[in-house]
Amino acid sequence: MHILPEHFPFRVFEGFAGYGGASFGLIRSGVRHQVIGFSEVDNDAIELYQYNFPNVRNYGDITQINPNDLPDFEIFTGGFPCQPFSTVGKRQGQEDERGRGTLFGDIIRICEVKQPQYILLENVKGLLTGKMKHTFDIIIAELNRIGYDVQYAVLNSKDYGIPQTRERLWIFGKLGHLPKGFDMVPPTLPLQGYLADFLDKNPTPDLYKSQKQIARIHEIHHNEKFDVKEPLCYDIYNRKIRYDRICMTVTPPEHNVIRIIEPIKNGEERFRKLSLSEHFRLMGFRMDGKDNEIEFPPTQNYTKLGRRAGNGWDVNLVGILLNHIFSQLL
Numbered sequence: 001m002h003i004l005p006e007h008f009p010f011r012v013f014e015g016f017a018g019y020g021g022a023s024f025g026l027i028r029s030g031v032r033h034q035v036i037g038f039s040e041v042d043n044d045a046i047e048l049y050q051y052n053f054p055n056v057r058n059y060g061d062i063t064q065i066n067p068n069d070l071p072d073f074e075i076f077t078g079g080f081p082c083q084p085f086s087t088v089g090k091r092q093g094q095e096d097e098r099g100r101g102t103l104f105g106d107i108i109r110i111c112e113v114k115q116p117q118y119i120l121l122e123n124v125k126g127l128l129t130g131k132m133k134h135t136f137d138i139i140i141a142e143l144n145r146i147g148y149d150v151q152y153a154v155l156n157s158k159d160y161g162i163p164q165t166r167e168r169l170w171i172f173g174k175l176g177h178l179p180k181g182f183d184m185v186p187p188t189l190p191l192q193g194y195l196a197d198f199l200d201k202n203p204t205p206d207l208y209k210s211q212k213q214i215a216r217i218h219e220i221h222h223n224e225k226f227d228v229k230e231p232l233c234y235d236i237y238n239r240k241i242r243y244d245r246i247c248m249t250v251t252p253p254e255h256n257v258i259r260i261i262e263p264i265k266n267g268e269e270r271f272r273k274l275s276l277s278e279h280f281r282l283m284g285f286r287m288d289g290k291d292n293e294i295e296f297p298p299t300q301n302y303t304k305l306g307r308r309a310g311n312g313w314d315v316n317l318v319g320i321l322l323n324h325i326f327s328q329l330l
């Protein structure tokens, strides 16, 4: 379904852009829009973003942006890095009870001046509990203070079609009031396939561990021979095979916790890393080799691109979420 906002152009500012999860998600959502700028500081992320969206300007470090220098926009999006906010005075006034001095504080600083109609934020679900709960309460209070009616929800990629357990907190705000009955949570959808269906047909040999390395894993993890009927995810951190046929949360390769176990071949166990296409397929991208939804700059290697996937938005989920939200609003 295509959604044409009443007042087109529907302009987007993409904060903390990474690979452009909001841009890819908006394209998927069918909401007609125009991204008027993004903010990102990581050079590899900037290169990847502009390789795919060459005409969008990077406004750089969000802490240095003067909101008056930005063009107007209708929606601010951002998956912001989040540190707990201290209370007044604890850190020599660097941070305060409004989160000023934090990256969230910069979202508020910009949106208070620019007053976009909508704000979509993302974070880890841990923000709702323990020590982070105080920070979460400040986030909601600050969004309310600058005029936004807010809903939030934890959504899991596996409930919207992608065989990955990835729980993320989504916060959506509308300037003024959300309409009565508005519900940001899209109805759940069946899986598009199990993990095995999301893997490459012919993974390259360099991804596989040697028989010696596999023997070492068995020794350290005290487990039996890996004998499975279909490819499954092995969680190195918790030392167990996931028999639910889906993948654990995709993380940057330096965390190094996901492995794929394939059925024994020619009497040998098969144990390997995820390929780059698999990383991105599990983040919702169409990666069929000929017509990939995201293109990789030739300068970037496995670690750099894998890091983007591990930190990125599931673009399948974002498309569903934005379509669901804006079909109730525009």
Ligand SMILES: C[S@@+](CC[C@H](N)C(=O)[O-])C[C@H]1O[C@@H](n2cnc3c(N)ncnc32)[C@H](O)[C@@H]1O
Pocket (backbone or CB within 6 Å): 015, 016, 017, 018, 019, 020, 021, 022, 039, 040, 041, 042, 045, 060, 061, 062, 063, 078, 079, 080, 081, 103, 308, 311, 312, 313
């Ligand atoms: C969790 S990732 C966001 C991923 C993104 N939503 C995507 O789909 O790829 C957070 C991003 O914020 C960026 N970042 C960190 N500090 C920043 C700053 N001061 N200004 C702008 N971006 C920043 C990081 O480089 C990182 O790419």
